Amino acid sequence: MGKNNVGDEVQNKQVILRDYITGYPREDDLYISTSKIKLEVPQGSNAVLVKNLYLSCDPTMQFRMRKAEYRLSGYYYYVPGSPINGFGVAKVLDSGHPSFSAGDLVWGTTFWEEYSLIQNPEKLYKIQHTDVPLSYYTGILGMPGITAYAGIFEVGCVKKGECVFISAASGAVGQLTGQFAKLLGCYVVGSAGSQEKVDLLKNKLGFDDAFNYKEEVDLDAALKRYFPEGIDFYFEQVGGKMLDAVLLNMKDHGRIAICGMISQYNLPHPEALENLLHIAFKRLTVKGFSQRDHYHLYPKLLETVLPYIREHKLVYVEDIVEGLENGPAALVGLFSGRNFGKQLVKVASE
Template identity: 60%
Template structure:
């Protein structure tokens, strides 16, 4: 063992969860940046019997589902974080060392990693190798990653779209919504989006090509607003927010409408979610309302990557991301999701080494 060349060492800062939260959205001080000391840039021998991969994290993804992992709730499809331990999330990383035959130093990968500079990944099977191309690496956390795939699977598999139908997307400039709207336009639908600032509304209309968009914060009566934008009613609602918007949509749905429930970002707490009053509309309008998670549809992933890369290269789909620079800004980046501070897909650039950070 002593013959082995000493591995280079590196500082490893981490973002850890302080303690579980309950009944409120996360705050910055729920997370703390700690100095994890220095780590040897080699998969440790102790990990040797099971193959592992040591990566340098480049980009980290901030996603709304992560809030659920900050709660002491074990009944979900993904376990909670552990207080005092590093936050986990999707990321793009460079392999530094590997004892897994599928990965070698220098590979670029995406998958579950830690909110830290270097992560030892003991389940490398869940990582995917990324071929570097003209598509920015960070887009593998958005356009070509989980949010893009959520949009793709949700739109094609859950919404059952038909050409000419009326589609409404809430949180429409977000990581998922911006893609849903563009896919719906490519499908020949009429598409309206809602967002929480006029800047986002302009983005929806100007950049993403929505037929119309509105700032829900400036609408005193959401039911009336939707009636204005959809005088004939809504065939498809891609639900990202929940709460009063869902109630207003239910009153404006058309017969045989479909609601794909992707998330409910307005529902900050499991402890006292807002009541939905118009569920009775499901019967006379024969509405199908369906929750989904992208991971149930992974058989479509290769087709998704191929379709989406082509659309992007053909200029038929554009993508907007909102990048924070530096691991120390990751807590604020995540927290900002729940008050709509991000404009587009929120990512954190941890390392500038592959020079694709836009700074």
């Protein structure tokens, strides 16, 4: 713990929500503030007090910033004037909970601040494997890992030899779904929003092919170029015109797993789809899913990916900004695709 000792009162830099928003979050919807915190769990509490090391930038965080009239059921909402929260990696400094001790490394829901008192540590996972980068517990070994694993293995039931298309393919989840499908022996093509990301997919992540959707005037034609015989499985993260073009290019009995539709979240009206009829005509199965329902897969995820990570058979590309004060820009950048790989914020070293 170095300079911080249990019981010390220290400065605590925080990222605060200014007010509820409509539309995309902007950097100034958040601001940095400094309060004080005592590095100690109150007597009789079963909270834990942690030092935050890495914080994850996730698209769903914007939902939690929304004005009441734009809200979705099933989400809790941030409180203006208080620090936002999200997934992160942290070190326990003091614990009132029998499952955690000072010195433990954990991942799970924490706050965007240097130190956090976490009242419900049941939602934290103790980190057992530290021979891999700790930051991976915001990505391949955390929530995005569970999403990708569930999407490919449980929701999609992807099988060897299938033709797989992945949108937002260089992102936190997409890069993993593509590599999982490749490990299964599939033909895998991804779409992304820049030439640099396309190169990453083809040269570093082992995709069979990739294209920049921003440079395609006709997404249907692009998909026909890469999938002349059609798509067996589509891992959907963007929605809108991409989904509409994919529906035209699915094989009969194809499957689509939807974990998000980032292109549609903040449009005044979502884009109109013309090709939904193909769900019926092609007898497609379209499944929405969330990692929230798949945490039981976490041990399987670790068992599967840890050896691959150690043997360098799985690559995980991270876009790490240093310093909590750079967190708001990093988070906001997600919605214009500014990130290159998994976006996260390094708050402190262990």
